[in-house]
Amino acid sequence: MTDLVAALGTWNWLVLGLVLMGIEVFAPGVFMLWLGLAALIVGLLSFAVAWSWQAQVIVFALLAAAMVPLWRHLARRGAAASDKPFLNRRAEGLIGRVFTLETPIVDGVGTVKIDDTVWRVAGPDAPAGLRVKIVSADGASLRVGPA
DSSP: OHHHHHHHTTHHHHHHHHHHHHHHHHSOSSSHHHHHHHHHHHHHHHHHOOOOHHHHHHHHHHHHHHHHHHHHHHHHHHOOOOSOTTTTOHHHHTTTOEEEEEEEEETTEEEEEETTEEEEEESSOBOTTOEEEEEEEETTEEEEEEO
């Protein structure tokens, strides 16, 4: 086996890079892609520069350690702002809005009707018909305070 590794020389890095990128196909997560790219870069550099295997491993480790955070930074910066930031977090989008209690808050629990949905609210006891402001959201339960 060591004879095969020695015979391939700098091609080892190119093969490793392709194998890591192939793993990315079967286990997507955009992590192995960057490790594979680091291996490919070391392989291509090895054709131009005669360096020891220790130096190659160090450069691979540095590239691999730098590429993942770099990609996360670039992906976060390039993400477009959504025109519907609360699409999958509807309750959080209600914070700060004022509604009328549908049922009184008794023992800390009541309801409000928002559009076509009845939401459970928690807060200080209050009569039905009182205007309340949503102050926080926890799942499907809203916490209210005086408007």
